[in-house]
Amino acid sequence: MAYSYLADNPDPIIRESESLVEIISKRALAQPNHVVYKYLGDGVNETEQFTFSEIDRVARSIAQALAKKLTAGDRVVLLFPQGLQYIAALYGCFYGGFVAIPAYPPRRNRKTDRLNAIIEDSGAAACIATREVFTAVERNFSDNKLLSDMDWFVYEDVCTNENPNPVSRLPKPDEVAFLQYTSGSTGNPKGVMITHENIIYNSEFIRQSFGFSSDTVGMNWLPIFHDMGLIGGIFQAAFLGLINIGMPPVAFLKNPLNWLKAIDKYKATTGGGPNFSYDYCVQKIKPAEVEGLDLSTIKNFYCGGEPVRRKTFEMFPKAFANAGVRTNQMFAVYGMAETTLIVSGGMPGSEPKYVRVNQEALSKNKLVFVSKEDKGIDLVSNGHVWMETKVAIVNPDTFAETDESNIGEVWIKGPTVAKGYWNKPEETKRTFGAFTKSGSGPWLRSGDLGFIFEGDLYITGRLKDLIIIRGVNYYPNDIEYSVQQSHEAFKDNAGAAFSIQVDGVEKLVLVQELERNFLRNTDHDALMAHIRKVIADEHELEVHAIALIRTGSIPLTSSGKIQRRQTRYEYLTGKLNVTALWQKEKQETVLNKPSITEPTEENIKSWLVEWVMKNQHFKREEIDLDTPITSYGIDSLAAVTLEQEISTQFGFQWHVSYFMLNPTINKLAEDGMKIFRGEME
Numbered sequence: 001m002a003y004s005y006l007a008d009n010p011d012p013i014i015r016e017s018e019s020l021v022e023i024i025s026k027r028a029l030a031q032p033n034h035v036v037y038k039y040l041g042d043g044v045n046e047t048e049q050f051t052f053s054e055i056d057r058v059a060r061s062i063a064q065a066l067a068k069k070l071t072a073g074d075r076v077v078l079l080f081p082q083g084l085q086y087i088a089a090l091y092g093c094f095y096g097g098f099v100a101i102p103a104y105p106p107r108r109n110r111k112t113d114r115l116n117a118i119i120e121d122s123g124a125a126a127c128i129a130t131r132e133v134f135t136a137v138e139r140n141f142s143d144n145k146l147l148s149d150m151d152w153f154v155y156e157d158v159c160t161n162e163n164p165n166p167v168s169r170l171p172k173p174d175e176v177a178f179l180q181y182t183s184g185s186t187g188n189p190k191g192v193m194i195t196h197e198n199i200i201y202n203s204e205f206i207r208q209s210f211g212f213s214s215d216t217v218g219m220n221w222l223p224i225f226h227d228m229g230l231i232g233g234i235f236q237a238a239f240l241g242l243i244n245i246g247m248p249p250v251a252f253l254k255n256p257l258n259w260l261k262a263i264d265k266y267k268a269t270t271g272g273g274p275n276f277s278y279d280y281c282v283q284k285i286k287p288a289e290v291e292g293l294d295l296s297t298i299k300n301f302y303c304g305g306e307p308v309r310r311k312t313f314e315m316f317p318k319a320f321a322n323a324g325v326r327t328n329q330m331f332a333v334y335g336m337a338e339t340t341l342i343v344s345g346g347m348p349g350s351e352p353k354y355v356r357v358n359q360e361a362l363s364k365n366k367l368v369f370v371s372k373e374d375k376g377i378d379l380v381s382n383g384h385v386w387m388e389t390k391v392a393i394v395n396p397d398t399f400a401e402t403d404e405s406n407i408g409e410v411w412i413k414g415p416t417v418a419k420g421y422w423n424k425p426e427e428t429k430r431t432f433g434a435f436t437k438s439g440s441g442p443w444l445r446s447g448d449l450g451f452i453f454e455g456d457l458y459i460t461g462r463l464k465d466l467i468i469i470r471g472v473n474y475y476p477n478d479i480e481y482s483v484q485q486s487h488e489a490f491k492d493n494a495g496a497a498f499s500i501q502v503d504g505v506e507k508l509v510l511v512q513e514l515e516r517n518f519l520r521n522t523d524h525d526a527l528m529a530h531i532r533k534v535i536a537d538e539h540e541l542e543v544h545a546i547a548l549i550r551t552g553s554i555p556l557t558s559s560g561k562i563q564r565r566q567t568r569y570e571y572l573t574g575k576l577n578v579t580a581l582w583q584k585e586k587q588e589t590v591l592n593k594p595s596i597t598e599p600t601e602e603n604i605k606s607w608l609v610e611w612v613m614k615n616q617h618f619k620r621e622e623i624d625l626d627t628p629i630t631s632y633g634i635d636s637l638a639a640v641t642l643e644q645e646i647s648t649q650f651g652f653q654w655h656v657s658y659f660m661l662n663p664t665i666n667k668l669a670e671d672g673m674k675i676f677r678g679e680m681e
Contacts (some may be wrong), residue, residue, distance in 0.1 A: 003197070005387050005415070006204060009213070011430035013306050014239065016206075018508075019171045019196040021094050024238050028056035035418040037235050037244055038266075039084050043251025048084050052241075052661040055088055057157045060167065062092025065158035066126070072097035075122045076177065077115075077150075079105045079129040079137070082248045087234055089128050090178070092158075094196075095167055101191070102225040105133045108140045111538060112147070117189045118181050122422060126151040128158070130636045146540050174198035179422050180227055180337045182473060191422035192337045197229045201387070201415040202231055203239040207668035209386050210270065210300055210331070211461050216242040218245035221252035221259050221277075228273070228305055228471070231341040253640045256281045257289055260323070264294050271330070272302030274471030275309055276505060278316040281553075285319070294326030300331035300348055307459065308332045310378040313352050315441050327351055332631050334382035334457060338431065338444055339416045343391065344457045346383030352382035353456060362460060365407045367663040381456040389414035392436065392443065393451055396463055400437040407460055410450045411436075411443040422441075423427075459638075464562045467499045469506050469541065476564060479539055483510065486534045489518040489527055496569035500544070507544035510535070513565050514579060516551045524530055524548055524580035529622050536633040543633065545571075545583040553577040584617055599650040599676045604669040607649060611642065652676050 002018045008486065009015050013030065017023045027034070032053035041047030050058075066076065076098045080086040086102075093100035101122055105416070106112045118124070127147070129137070131154050141147050173178065177199055206212065218237065222229030224246075237244035245266055251258045260281065263271060296672035303312070313330045327641045328351050335342040346353075356376040358368035371378040385391050392401050392410040404409040411434060420428030435441030447464040450457055467474040469630070476497035494513035499506040510531060518527075528546045535541050555563040555570065570576045596605050609623050616632045634642065647653050652675060 003200065003415075005201065009204065011241070013241075016175050018200070019094070019177075020091070020199055020238055021167060021196075021591075022170050022234060023089065024052065024056055024059070025167055027052040027238070027241055030219060034241060035243060037084050037087060037234075037239070037246070039082075040247040040251070040262060041083070043247045043255070044261070047176065049357065050084050052073070054236075055091060057090035057162075058088040059095045059166060060164035061161035062128070062153075062155075062158050062162045063091060063096030063098075064161060065153060066092065066096050066098055066128070066392075067159075068667050070098060071098075071126055071464065073099065074099055074126065075099045075104050075124040077101045077119060077122075077124045077127045078135050079103055079127055080155070080224075081105065081130065081133070082224060082246065082426065083471055084246075085130060085159075088159060089155060090234075090263065091238075092128075094171065097169065097171060097175070099176050101181065102178060102230065105129070105648060106137065106141060108136070110256045112141060112144055113538075114189070116144070116146050116193070119150070121177055122191055124150065125579040126153060128153040128155060130154070131156050134342040171196045173200075174419070176422075180418075182337050189384070190424065190427065191412050193416065193419035193422055194340055195419050198340040198417060198418055199231070199235055200239070202342060203235055205342055205386050205389065205416060206232060206236055206345075206353070209333075209342065209348075210302070211348035212236060212242065212270070214241045216240065216270055216299075217266055217268045218242065218244040219247075219259065219263045219266060219271040220244060221247050221249055221271075227335075227337050227341050232272075232302070250640070252277070253280075254643065255284070257285050258283070260293055260295060260320070264323075264370070269297055269299045270302065271298065272300070272304070274305035274469045275303055275307060275312050276313045278303065279505060282315050282319045285514055287319075289324050290320055293323035295320060296326075298325070298329050301325075301329050302331045302333055302345075304335060304342075306468045306506065308380040308382065310354050310380055310506055313380060324632060332380050332382050333414045334459060336446060336448075337447070338418050339412055340418055341416075343410075343412055343416065343446075344383045344385050346381065346456075354378050355381075355453060355458065357460075361405075365406050365449060365460070367405055369448055379458045381453075381458060384455050384457065385414075387414070389416050391452070391457060392440070394434075394436055394443075396445075396626060398437060399435070401440075404451065404453055407449055407451045409463055410446040410448045410457070410459070412446060413441075413443045417444045419499075465498065467497065467506070467508065469499060469508060471615060472580065474508075474539060479508075479510065479535060479541070480512075480562075482534055482538045483512060483531055487527065489514055489522065489550060491515050493562070494551075496554060496562050496564045498564050498568045498571075501567065502544060502560055508535070508541055509545045509547070509568070509571060510543060511547045511554065511571055511576065513551055513554050513676070514548050519550060519579055525582070525619070526622070528580065528582040529618055532616070532618075532633045533631045537628075537631055540630075542638060543584070546581070547571060547576055547578050548580040550577040550579055560617050582617070597649050599672055599673065604650065605665055606648075607646070608665045608668060611645065615641070625667070627662055629668065646672075650676070 006015045020392045037050040039048045052653045104202045127150050177191045177196045183193050220233040233244050317327045333345045359377045361368040390413050392411045394411045396409040433442045434445045449460040449461045465476050479497040480495040484492050491513040496511045532543050555566040612632045
């Protein structure tokens with residue numbers, strides 16, 4: 001037996017294996033024709049699939065090609081669109097003993113700061129990409145020396161070997177399989193070192209907690225390069241020999257009904273995403289569209305990656321009750337990149353658990369339970385730990401463990417905890433090597449605050465100032481720095497980015513001090529429009545509100561550090577010394593379908609200008625027809641809305657991915673007419 005914690009797994013292949021490489025190799029012999037991965041290229045129709053024998057052959061083929069130029073242990077960046085090629089390339093790295101770095105292709109007219117930082121931090125030796133991505137990088141980023149100096153492998157050229165060599169050596173449990181770069185900071189990226197044992201342990205944890213088996217059918221829209229989509233979906237399929245069906249994230253964002261229809265069509269038993277994805281389904285899917293759907297086959301709609309809300313767990317089953325959704329399908333989990341993926345989860349099929357606490361006490365990290373009739377805030381249980389994972393609630397200042405009556409920092413240990421941060425010994429020691437006051441350790445410090453009640457873990461907030469929007473992490477100091485470096489009006493080290501809840505959804509707010517000579521006789525509206533463009537360009541985020549405040553008025557600690565929590569409190573209570581304030585207005589639902597406008601270049605331009613003014617709150621004089629349209633605060637979700645509305649307005653179909661290529665309004669109008677005339681797709 002490879003690992004003691006696999007003793008009760010019913011599958012001998014799993015019990016006797018130390019890595020996914022070993023498991024896939026054995027399944028390729030035992031179950032060669034079992035379809036393990038399917039992909040719905042348009043979110044509806046199956047476009048590709050992989051059997052175990054196919055994925056084993058392609059992975060060996062890629063490993064053999066990489067080995068001609070690389071040495072085991074070299075880091076390889078994966079630049080792929082969503083699809084099964086991504087999975088094959090990842091396993092190819094595992095088979096060859098290379099350290100994979102899941103990433104996503106750079107976009108034209110976008111900065112490559114994050115990708116550059118990852119390459120520099122990891123010391124990556126090579127990139128593997130599809131031919132389309134490779135060609136685009138050559139064309140659009142020829143002046144990027146980091147990308148030019150790397151060895152490039154084109155997937156279509158290295159996956160075709162029909163008789164590749166067998167696996168020469170199996171990876172050892174403590175060898176690094178891949179680097180999971182946390183979303184956010186480009187200046188100081190942190191690559192979490194995930195070992196082959198981490199993958200096996202987390203996969204077994206998920207099997208036990210979720211109640212998975214080889215009969216499980218997963219339906220996933222999550223990005224492969226994110227830990228939830230990769231470990232919770234892709235790796236589980238290979239580990240258990242189940243089937244994972246994927247679709248492009250944009251197919252879900254464009255119409256979440258695609259996901260629910262696919263669940264019905266393929267009789268999926270599991271699927272999920274961050275809290276926002278369930279709210280999105282409720283908001284976008286009309287009651288009439290639910291008729292005929294059958295979602296009763298789902299055993300767990302898992303939810304994690306951002307704070308889980310009781311309102312969501314009640315509204316989603318209510319909205320889709322006629323499709324067979326029940327509250328006991330809602331399944332909250334807790335985890336992070338530093339723990340491979342999962343830390344805690346409930347019992348499959350059980351009802352969600354909630355507690356209500358006093359909100360004022362909670363803001364001071366005090367735990368006061370109140371009855372459901374009293375005013376308070378509802379918290380959702382994230383289940384309990386399984387197997388050899390341990391959680392402690394620790395006072396973050398004294399390092400003393402607390403009892404059930406107190407809130408503290410969540411500390412974690414066990415085989416689920418990753419090896420540390422790549423090439424960052426000090427940060428690894430600080431985060432992964434903590435000891436309690438009594439000498440217990442080492443523990444991983446999560447940076448999250450919570451408590452344990454009746455054996456279940458509840459998360460109450462964050463010690464760190466991380467911003468989580470739609471399940472993606474953003475570092476406030478990155479956003480603040482981008483703004484402060486963009487214009488002389490903004491005082492350095494005098495801004496605070498944070499999130500607030502608006503109708504149960506996390507939204508970004510920026511508070512920024514002005515330099516003294518910009519307090520008066522300045523177009524503050526133009527400055528706030530400038531901020532929205534900067535944040536959209538550099539972080540692909542939409543800003544909900546901006547407060548420009550007087551010089552020297554932002555809350556600071558005694559040592560001069562920004563007090564983001566205090567700034568947030570003063571913003572919410574109206575106590576900031578505000579010079580100018582902007583807030584995005586709530587859009588009212590338009591019930592009447594607009595009449596189709598005759599498609600001409602001028603009509604398309606005029607409509608786009610009006611759309612940006614109405615939805616993104618820019619003045620007409622601020623809109624330049626030759627500026628990329630994403631500069632006007634259009635993130636991926638806004639692009640989906642734009643695509644739907646412009647298609648309806650002009651009577652022909654655009655594709656959302658086109659809007660994310662950063663076309664200008666002039667270019668959109670020109671190409672729109674080509675699409676209309678059938679001259680381009």
